[in-house]
Amino acid sequence: MNAAQRQPAEAKFEPLLQFEMEMGTFLSDWHHCDQLSNFMARMISHNRTDPVRHSNFFSSALNELLEVSFRGGSPEGRIGCSVFRQGPKERVRLSFPCSPTQRRFFGEAVARTHKGDAYARYLDAISTDLAPSREIVLLDLAINFDAEIRLEEDDPPSISIIVDLPLEGIVS
Amino acid sequence: MSTAVLAAPFQAVFDANSQEFSLAGVIRPRSVDEIAYSITEFRRAIDEARGVLYINVKRLAQMNNTAFHAFSRVVLDACRTRSDIRFVVVTSSVVGWTERMFHHLGKIEPQITVEVYDSKFYPGQSFVEDTSFIPILRAQTKMTWRHERTILPRHGMRPGIAMADICCGIGDFAVLAQKEFQPARIVALDHSKPSLAYARKVAAEFGVTGIEYTYGDASEMLLEDNQFDFVTCRHSLQVFNQPELLLKELYRIVKPGGRVYITNEKNSHCLGEPRAQSIQWTYNELARLLSHFEMDVELGPKSRRYLADAGFDDILVESFMITNLDGDPQDFADVIAGWEKMFAAMAARHGEAPKFIDRFRQGFRDHIFAALHPKGYAGWPIWAASGRKPL
Known part of the structure; x- marks a missing residue:
């Protein structure tokens, strides 16, 4: 989907901040996830009701998303992250290159966050899995951050994960 | 962006005496291998524990799923x-996501419970956070500001700085500071949600923007290390049962070379004429009464020692007297009337006899009498002190 096609869906969302970088550069250091999530969280939270706690919450969610792209992304191409706002909600659009296998995986994982058994799956994963899968990370966002998650398939090899986070309501 | 927090290591510490395993800071490993030592320590803590093991995540600012999963698995x-052991995860209401995430563990295993520790975390909290006291707080700030606006620059307040007002209450001091000194940034933190709501409402009504009001626990703040040029904490060390803990946090968030400014009272030095003896008796008794609630309202002159013990240097201490002659004597009288109401309730709570309470109240009424008397004089002394965090 190109930018023009996306516009109506995001017409009510006000753009706040975005970054783009070479995926190879992003993947060169794990701490980029932490650094970028903290920086962006601080920037976009400054005019929320409780900036410090909103920033803490938002950084948690964004870091998990960036870690997902770090673990599932391909080194060629660019990663882009945009944050929008509508009322009490922030929208994160995270685009990054990944393999066809990863695209299928993300499609299935996002679909599972909408299913009725999402919470049972989440508890089961905490209880039995040896390590957290990227599917569980998305479930974590849906359950602990009340996130609505969807996927947009950009021109291959890129993929965009769109996450709506109603954190203002949770924090305040 | 603060590099301090990015570089900040996390802490995983086991206290065998209290059977408490504490996790603090930012834990965002790429793999479990990076936190293997802490996981081993956690297993060792569980092996050693008998009965209940407390898992303290009050100061856990961030934890990614990799770390959460690893500790949860253990x-x-x-x-x-181990059917003989219970786990109590102690979270903070300030860091909301910890309560949400750790809550799930109790759904999986009934041996795990989650507690929010700071719903009542110091003895005098219910009195200090009583919203009926808001008009009195406003009047107090109005009276102290007449003095502090000239005192503050001597302690490091100046335009363009990053400032934090910790235990900001209803936020009026932060508003006055912003108008008078135009700091580049003000964070105002308090643990009373109604007070913060009031602060935000007042700021909005007066078109004041740029003050970041935040809910937080002053002894366990989410604020990053070395953030502020100037940190104020007014009339708060004296009502908190562990003032040294607050000072440790104030020290942590101020930049090296920056200053922490505190104000405190010595209630037994409140005075008035006429009826000096009755006034003196009541304020002596007040100091004694509040010590039962683990408040030290005699702390003012101890500020120098507290600041030195916390590691500050270049300590400045001065005192000033709020009096009935500063402005409208009725403001002074209104504040004392508010004190009478609040402190009489505390005396009753402490189980003091009605006869005592009557005499106790009379001292406040005599203080009001002195304040409003055409030839009277009434005073309320305050100590202002600050220290510099060494470079």
Whole structure:
């Protein structure tokens, strides 16, 4: 989907901040996830009701998303992250290159966050899995951050994960 | 962006005496291998514990799923092999996501419970956070500001700085500071949600923007290290049962070379004429009464020692007297009337006899009498002190 096609869906969302970088550069250091999530969280939270706690919450969610792209992304191409706002909600659009296998995986994982058994799956994963899968990370966002998650398939090899986070309501 | 927090290591510490395993800071490993030592320590803590093991995550600012999963697995596995042990995860209401995430563990294993520790975390909290006291707080700030606006620059307040007002209450001091000194940034933190709501409402009504009001626990703040040029904490060390803990946090968030400014009272030095003896008796008794609630309202002159013990240098201490002659004597009288009401309630709560309470109240009424008397004089002394965090 190109930018023009996306516009109506995001017409009510006000753009706040975005970054783009070479995926190879992003993947060169794990701490980029932490650094970028903290920086962006601080920037976009400054005019929320409780900036410090909103920033803490938002950084948690964004870091998990960036870690997902770090673990599932391909080194060629660019990663882009945009944050929008509508009322009490922030929208994160995270685009990054990944393999066809990863695209299928993300499609299935996002679909599972909408299913009725999402919470049972989440508890089961905490209880039995040896390590957290990227599917569980998305479930974590849906359950602990009340996130609505969807996927947009950009021109291959890129993929965009769109996450709506109603954190203002949770924090305040 | 603060580099301090990015470089900040996390802490995982086991206190065998209290059977408490504490996790603090930012834990965002790429793999479990990076936190293997802490996981081993956690297993060792569980092995040593008998009865209840407390898992303290009050100061856990961030934890990614990799770390959450790793620590959760250890505790869940222990539940399956140790029916003799219970786990209590102690979270903070300030860091909301910890309560949400750790809450799930109790759904999986009934041996795990989650507690929010700061719903009542110091003895005098219910009195200090009583919203009926708001008009009195406003009047107090109005009276102290007449003095502090000239005192503050001597302690490091100046335009363009990053400032934090910790235990900001209803936020009026932060508003006055912003208008008078135009700091580049003000964070105002308090643990009373109604006071913060009031602060935000007042700021909005007066078109004041740029003050970041935040809910927080002053002894366990989410604020990053070395953030502020100037940190104020007014009339708060004296009502908190562990003032040294607050000072440790104030020290942590101020930049090296920056200053922490505190104000405190010595209530037994409140005075008035006429009826000096009755006034003196009541304020002596007040100091004694509040010590039962672990408040030290005699702290003012001890500020120098507290600041020195906390590691500050270049300590400045001065005192000033709020009096009935500063402005409208009725403002002074209104504040004392508010004190009478609040402190009489505390005396009753402490189980003082009605006869005592009557005499106790009379001292406040005599203080009001002195304040409003055409030839009277009434005073309320305050100590202002600051220290510099060494470079």
